[in-house]
Amino acid sequence: MKRIKIFAPATVANLSCGFDVLGCCLDTVGDEMIISLSSEPGVRITKIEGADLPLETKKNVAGVAVEALLKDYEGAIGIEIEIYKKIKAGSGIGSSAASSAGAVWAVNHLLDHPFSAHKLVEFAMEGEKLASGNAHADNVAPALLGGFTLVRSYDPLDVIKLHTPKDLVMTVIHPQIEVKTSDARSVIKQNVTLKQAIHQWGNVGGLVTGLFTEDYELIGRSLEDVIIEPMRSILIPEFKNVKKVAIAKGALGCGISGSGPSIFALSKGMDTAKKVAEAIKEVYTKTGLDFDIHISKINNDGIKIIN
Numbered sequence: 001m002k003r004i005k006i007f008a009p010a011t012v013a014n015l016s017c018g019f020d021v022l023g024c025c026l027d028t029v030g031d032e033m034i035i036s037l038s039s040e041p042g043v044r045i046t047k048i049e050g051a052d053l054p055l056e057t058k059k060n061v062a063g064v065a066v067e068a069l070l071k072d073y074e075g076a077i078g079i080e081i082e083i084y085k086k087i088k089a090g091s092g093i094g095s096s097a098a099s100s101a102g103a104v105w106a107v108n109h110l111l112d113h114p115f116s117a118h119k120l121v122e123f124a125m126e127g128e129k130l131a132s133g134n135a136h137a138d139n140v141a142p143a144l145l146g147g148f149t150l151v152r153s154y155d156p157l158d159v160i161k162l163h164t165p166k167d168l169v170m171t172v173i174h175p176q177i178e179v180k181t182s183d184a185r186s187v188i189k190q191n192v193t194l195k196q197a198i199h200q201w202g203n204v205g206g207l208v209t210g211l212f213t214e215d216y217e218l219i220g221r222s223l224e225d226v227i228i229e230p231m232r233s234i235l236i237p238e239f240k241n242v243k244k245v246a247i248a249k250g251a252l253g254c255g256i257s258g259s260g261p262s263i264f265a266l267s268k269g270m271d272t273a274k275k276v277a278e279a280i281k282e283v284y285t286k287t288g289l290d291f292d293i294h295i296s297k298i299n300n301d302g303i304k305i306i307n
């Protein structure tokens with residue numbers, strides 16, 4: 001039986017100003033999956049370790065994403081999926097995206113690459129639709145393409161890989177409270193003012209330019225969200241204090257990771273990222289809540305084969 005074991009990375013979506021369109025891929029945090037071709041047609045989730053998630057194909061994002069791929073593939077194929085979860089569901093660092101993107105990437109590899117990475121984004125989005133009711137691509141795109149990605153358009157889908165300045169390091173705190181993407185979406189008002197929109201698209205342009213020109217100051221100035229963060233941050237304990245200490249310790253910017261409750265801070269260099277982590281840890285220790293802190297470089301390759 002042909003099989004591969006992969007690393008399916010966590011991702012940070014939105015990046016403050018880019019709600020639903022920007023995301024980036026982490027290096028040291030992610031799930032593992034074993035995907036096998038089988039002689040019995042159909043998609044089966046045979047094992048899940050590390051999380052209480054459905055084995056039923058149609059209820060698991062990995063199963064749904066692979067079924068979407070097989071619909072476009074000629075031939076009766078059998079796929080078996082084992083998921084070793086390290087990213088907690090509902091963490092805001094792309095737990096569902098890691099499974100959807102990882103599964104379709106691995107199947108495409110086992111089938112000798114009939115689909116482009118951009119096409120895989122479309123299949124993986126079907127998994128995201130199951131997880132949150134909305135087929136967003138801001139986590140699955142960076143997981144599949146690596147680095148930073150921009151969804152320029154959803155209809156038609158147009159995903160662009162951006163440049164990754166080499167000194168960027170992400171610090172992420174995950175408070176162990178669950179904020180469901182669907183709940184985090186329900187607190188968002190559906191209308192924005194023209195003034196807010198102008199502010200926000202100025203920052204998206206600034207951030208993209210900052211990434212391509214490796215202008216760390218510009219990246220920092222652009223990591224600002226005047227639309228979503230004021231509404232969503234109320235769901236995250238100590239958000240304001242975490243942001244304050246992260247910036248005080250030298251982070252370029254700090255915001256909500258995906259739909260929360262994780263908070264990300266982007267820094268130039270590992271030393272600063274570690275100092276930021278220490279300061280955030282101090283804030284959170286006082287809350288009595290359990291939390292994880294991750295420090296990770298940006299993963300420019302995305303999903304990869306491991307042994």
Ligand code: ADP
Pocket residue numbers: 053054059060061062083088089090091092093094095096097099100130131132179180181182258259
């Ligand atoms: P995150 O932002 O961390 O991806 P979401 O809330 O978007 O978290 O997705 C988690 C939801 O998706 C949960 O309701 C979970 O039960 C569901 N889900 C289904 N299959 C998976 C999977 N393989 N991995 C993670 N979540 C899954």
